[in-house]
Amino acid sequence: MRIVCLAGGIGGARFLRGLRAAAPDAELTVVVNTGDDITMYGLRICPDLDTVMYTLGGGIDEVRGWGRQDETFHAREELQAYDVPTAWFGLGDRDLATHLVRRQMMDAGYPLSQVTEALCARWQPGARLLPMTDDRVETHVRVRTATGERVVHFQEWWVRHRAALPATAIVAVGAQDATPAPGVLEAVAAADLVLLPPSNPVVSIGTVLQVPGIADALAAKPVVGLSPIVGGAPVRGMADACLTAIGVETSAEAVGRHYGARSDGGLLDGWLVDTADAGVAVPGVEVRAVPLLMRDAETTTQMARDALRLAADLSGG
Amino acid sequence: MRIVCLAGGIGGARFLRGLRAAAPDAELTVVVNTGDDITMYGLRICPDLDTVMYTLGGGIDEVRGWGRQDETFHAREELQAYDVPTAWFGLGDRDLATHLVRRQMMDAGYPLSQVTEALCARWQPGARLLPMTDDRVETHVRVRTATGERVVHFQEWWVRHRAALPATAIVAVGAQDATPAPGVLEAVAAADLVLLPPSNPVVSIGTVLQVPGIADALAAKPVVGLSPIVGGAPVRGMADACLTAIGVETSAEAVGRHYGARSDGGLLDGWLVDTADAGVAVPGVEVRAVPLLMRDAETTTQMARDALRLAADLSGG
Numbered sequence: 001m002r003i004v005c006l007a008g009g010i011g012g013a014r015f016l017r018g019l020r021a022a023a024p025d026a027e028l029t030v031v032v033n034t035g036d037d038i039t040m041y042g043l044r045i046c047p048d049l050d051t052v053m054y055t056l057g058g059g060i061d062e063v064r065g066w067g068r069q070d071e072t073f074h075a076r077e078e079l080q081a082y083d084v085p086t087a088w089f090g091l092g093d094r095d096l097a098t099h100l101v102r103r104q105m106m107d108a109g110y111p112l113s114q115v116t117e118a119l120c121a122r123w124q125p126g127a128r129l130l131p132m133t134d135d136r137v138e139t140h141v142r143v144r145t146a147t148g149e150r151v152v153h154f155q156e157w158w159v160r161h162r163a164a165l166p167a168t169a170i171v172a173v174g175a176q177d178a179t180p181a182p183g184v185l186e187a188v189a190a191a192d193l194v195l196l197p198p199s200n201p202v203v204s205i206g207t208v209l210q211v212p213g214i215a216d217a218l219a220a221k222p223v224v225g226l227s228p229i230v231g232g233a234p235v236r237g238m239a240d241a242c243l244t245a246i247g248v249e250t251s252a253e254a255v256g257r258h259y260g261a262r263s264d265g266g267l268l269d270g271w272l273v274d275t276a277d278a279g280v281a282v283p284g285v286e287v288r289a290v291p292l293l294m295r296d297a298e299t300t301t302q303m304a305r306d307a308l309r310l311a312a313d314l315s316g317g
Numbered sequence: 318m319r320i321v322c323l324a325g326g327i328g329g330a331r332f333l334r335g336l337r338a339a340a341p342d343a344e345l346t347v348v349v350n351t352g353d354d355i356t357m358y359g360l361r362i363c364p365d366l367d368t369v370m371y372t373l374g375g376g377i378d379e380v381r382g383w384g385r386q387d388e389t390f391h392a393r394e395e396l397q398a399y400d401v402p403t404a405w406f407g408l409g410d411r412d413l414a415t416h417l418v419r420r421q422m423m424d425a426g427y428p429l430s431q432v433t434e435a436l437c438a439r440w441q442p443g444a445r446l447l448p449m450t451d452d453r454v455e456t457h458v459r460v461r462t463a464t465g466e467r468v469v470h471f472q473e474w475w476v477r478h479r480a481a482l483p484a485t486a487i488v489a490v491g492a493q494d495a496t497p498a499p500g501v502l503e504a505v506a507a508a509d510l511v512l513l514p515p516s517n518p519v520v521s522i523g524t525v526l527q528v529p530g531i532a533d534a535l536a537a538k539p540v541v542g543l544s545p546i547v548g549g550a551p552v553r554g555m556a557d558a559c560l561t562a563i564g565v566e567t568s569a570e571a572v573g574r575h576y577g578a579r580s581d582g583g584l585l586d587g588w589l590v591d592t593a594d595a596g597v598a599v600p601g602v603e604v605r606a607v608p609l610l611m612r613d614a615e616t617t618t619q620m621a622r623d624a625l626r627l628a629a630d631l632s633g634g
Binding site for chain 2: 040041042043068070071072074075076077078079081082083084093094096097098100101103104107119122
């Protein structure tokens with residue numbers, strides 16, 4: 001079976017690990033959000049790609065959910081000692097090596113998709129990781145501050161301010177003019193099934209879908225999604241702040257309706273919500289309630305099995 | 318008193334620390350070799366500038382003589398795990414922050430001299446550190462290998478091969494077209510004295526002198542040098558390999574003669590050699606034998622005092 005997943009960072013990465021365990025023989029392609037990417041100190045940092053790669057490759061810090069295990073932050077301490085204004089970013093010493101290799105390869109002319117492939121030659125994630133695009137896309141957020149509105153990079157809002165500044169707009173700059181990375185549309189076209197992991201529906205999945213051509217390609221495929229909202233709150237991260245910014249309620253039902261039914265010009269055929277949200281209805285979409293908290297490897301694998309089960313049921317399999 | 322020193326890395330930096338102790342009230346300007354600089358992973362690495370800055374600023378690893386104290390090498394370990402061909406370079410995690418700041422500033426349009434000034438705002442080296450030039454100069458070495466001759470960056474020869482490959486030529490690429498960094502010629506013009514620390518006479522001092530205008534400016538000033546060769550061998554490093562490459566014998570006398578007498582179109586008024594080399598003669602140059610091993614702070618400070626004493630005697634002071 002060929003499966004394509006769209007994915008953001010931590011939530012998506014953990015789900016993918018469960019999916020790999022649930023369907024070890026599936027040929028898995030992950031189309032990863034790059035709207036979170038940021039250039040700092042001349043390095044191109046791709047948080048979602050790296051989180052997925054480290055998680056599937058066994059190098060992730062399991063507690064934080066991002067960055068490398070056995071990590072140190074000595075370079076960052078020094079950046080703080082230099083009084084660098086961007087030292088709020090959590091740049092680990094081991095993680096830095098990934099950005100150095102990426103920078104070296106990009107300087108040599110390689111697009112991000114080929115850099116990702118080269119990095120994965122070490123990590124062996126057991127899935128094909130593709131950036132959504134090789135073009136530069138950066139999510140910017142308009143925030144309200146005490147002194148008026150200003151626009152900041154997503155990372156500044158998310159990491160530095162922990163999404164505490166109210167967002168009045170979220171824009172994936174460059175997305176409209178971006179082209180899907182080589183292999184993305186081909187993978188979707190060849191897929192038996194598309195899964196939307198419980199990633200952020202606005203700044204992760206939503207950004208991938210803004211790259212022209214990707215949403216259209218999905219329209220030809222069965223799509224099952226998993227709600228990142230459980231009992232009216234995000235399972236992790238601050239997805240509520242993103243949903244509020246685009247005028248969507250923070251609930252499993254509202255996110256399901258935001259994605260919409262594929263039969264009605266939306267995305268979804270099936271929508272998994274948590275048992276706490278049993279009874280949710282999304283017109284035109286088969287909704288099923290199962291445990292959606294990724295407590296450990298087993299519960300996560302079971303979630304993936306449930307998603308595959310729903311897909312199979314929808315196709316009469 | 319205003320003193321200008323030309324300097325390379327470890328030997329020069331240690332001597333400068335002694336000089337600062339010997340002449341705490343002197344206004345000290347250091348013109349630092351940048352021919353060792355190298356671009357790796359998009360970062361501009363300036364080993365000599367950083368060694369002098371860390372040494373005078375109290376951040377150096379005293380045992381290695383280069384890089385930061387309390388250093389870790391996790392990023393480098395990861396570069397090795399990625400099988401990066403340049404992972405032989407000793408890039409420490411704390412040290413990396415310096416290169417990240419430099420890169421950020423250079424991307425913003427600042428020349429190396431201004432970057433250096435900004436970095437020194439943190440380190441407070443107690444001396445003005447100037448790169449010899451803001452232009453790109455890189456020392457390349459033609460080496461003889463089992464399969465023929467090839468040209469490598471100085472760092473590859475020095476660090477990776479520990480200068481073990483015989484060098485048949487050493488060329489500071491770009492030096493002939495370089496301009497002294499802002500402040501260099503002004504500092505020399507205002508100096509009461511120029512000192513040549515026991516830095517590598519070929520790839521450190523020799524490279525600085527290749528930048529058009531610097532040697533001419535020195536011709537108007539009293540110059541005292543300290544031999545980096547003691548008893549026919551370099552005190553540290555592999556200066557002998559460099560001297561051999563340019564056809565100069567590895568001896569205190571030969572290096573003194575290589576620099577030559579200022580009165581005869583060379584550089585020197587005075588030349589300090591080690592007591593082991595007492596009896597050395599350099600025509601037209603006042604040679605004095607004193608202990609030249611920088612065993613500790615006191616012996617190093619005494620070396621600086623001896624250099625200042627020789628200069629004072631030469632000027633009849």
